[in-house]
Amino acid sequence: LSSISRQPAYYATRHRSLSKSARMRKFLHAMMNRARRRLRWQSVRFEFWRTFRGKRVCLIGNAAAIDGLRLGQAIDACDIVVRFNVALVEQREATVGTKTDVRFVGVTLNERWRGPFEEVPAADPLWTFDKNAAYLRTLRRPFVAIPDKWQMLALSFFKRRHPEVIVGPIPAKPPRSGVVFLLLVLLYGRPRGVVLYGFTRHETEAYQAIYRANERRQEDLERYAQAHCEPSVEIAILQKLKDLNMITFGSA
Numbered sequence: 001l002s003s004i005s006r007q008p009a010y011y012a013t014r015h016r017s018l019s020k021s022a023r024m025r026k027f028l029h030a031m032m033n034r035a036r037r038r039l040r041w042q043s044v045r046f047e048f049w050r051t052f053r054g055k056r057v058c059l060i061g062n063a064a065a066i067d068g069l070r071l072g073q074a075i076d077a078c079d080i081v082v083r084f085n086v087a088l089v090e091q092r093e094a095t096v097g098t099k100t101d102v103r104f105v106g107v108t109l110n111e112r113w114r115g116p117f118e119e120v121p122a123a124d125p126l127w128t129f130d131k132n133a134a135y136l137r138t139l140r141r142p143f144v145a146i147p148d149k150w151q152m153l154a155l156s157f158f159k160r161r162h163p164e165v166i167v168g169p170i171p172a173k174p175p176r177s178g179v180v181f182l183l184l185v186l187l188y189g190r191p192r193g194v195v196l197y198g199f200t201r202h203e204t205e206a207y208q209a210i211y212r213a214n215e216r217r218q219e220d221l222e223r224y225a226q227a228h229c230e231p232s233v234e235i236a237i238l239q240k241l242k243d244l245n246m247i248t249f250g251s252a
Contacts, residue, residue, distance in 0.1 A: 040147065045188045047144050051102065052189025055079035058250075059185075060096055061178045061198035062087050071197055071250060072097040078195065082185075083124075084178050086116040096197075100124045106151075106177020109135050127181075151180055158183045165240045171229035179234045186246060197250040199238060200231070 058078035060066070062085070075081055075097035082102045083089075089096050103124040107113050109132045126136065126143035133145050150157075151174045159166040174180060178199060185191060241247045 037147075044144070044146055044150075048184060048188035049190060052080060052185055052191045054190070054192050056193045056195070057082065057185060057189070057191045058195050058197065059178065059182055059199070060084070060087070061196065061200070063198045063200040065200065066095065066198035068095065070094050074250065075099070075197060080191075082181065084181070086113065086120055088119060102127055104128065104177060104181045105132060106180065108132065146184070150184065151177075154180045154183045154187075157187055161187065165244065165246075166237060167240075171233055173227065173229045175234050175237070176228050179237065182241075182247070183237075186241075194247045195250055196238075196247055199249070200235070 056078050057080045058075050059082045060075065072094045076099045078099075080101045081097060081099040082104060083096075083100050084104050085107050086105075087096075089098055089100065100121070100123075103120065103126055105117070105126060105128040109117055109128075114135075122141065126141060128136065128143055128145060129151060130145050130148045133143070136143050155166055155170050155175065159170065175183075182194070182196070182199075185194065238247070242249060
């Protein structure tokens with residue numbers, strides 16, 4: 001009888017022991033994931049530092065204002081030339097130059113973008129978000145993968161170090177890929193200078209593109225605009241960076 005009366009206490013103790021063990025495993029698993037994430041993020045920061053440190057960097061945006069201008073020689077004179085998404089240089093060398101040291105693909109390479117992306121030269125060094133990693137591996141193309149979370153966190157990261165640039169609350173939607181990459185280059189790349197071409201400073205031009213403009217439908221533009229913060233936010237950030245001499249604008 002005494003042994004039977006002790007069983008509930010025994011099982012309760014056993015349950016607490018198992019529960020404590022499960023909590024410990026969950027805690028250790030969370031700590032390991034946190035350590036992996038920290039190591040991964042540190043390796044990406046180092047890649048920015050290794051690529052851009054001490055260099056004069058030129059970022060070529062896709063605003064319509066750049067089209068038709070003869071900027072190729074000035075662009076190619078920079079140490080590092082960064083292009084975005086699927087903007088091509090073929091037959092436009094006098095306008096946008098010939099160098100491509102980094103091509104940052106911020107769009108999701110779904111069925112909508114895979115056709116245009118296939119025209120991107122295989123020699124272009126690719127940087128992209130994790131969301132495109134699986135597809136690029138099927139193509140056996142080397143790339144530098146940036147954590148997906150950084151698209152949203154770039155503004156927070158930058159505001160933490162430069163609160164004078166980003167004033168007010170962080171918007172609920174991220175900037176476009178050009179502004180995101182610019183902020184990451186300034187944060188972690190430590191370049192000697194950054195010059196921008198083809199980055200709009202006018203809200204009315206904010207979603208105009210120079211590549212395949214006649215093939216992009218209005219609903220595509222509307223869907224693209226809904227996924228990003230207001231153009232006025234990006235323009236204010238760019239203007240503040242210019243006022244603080246952190247970037248310069250080219251002639252377009």
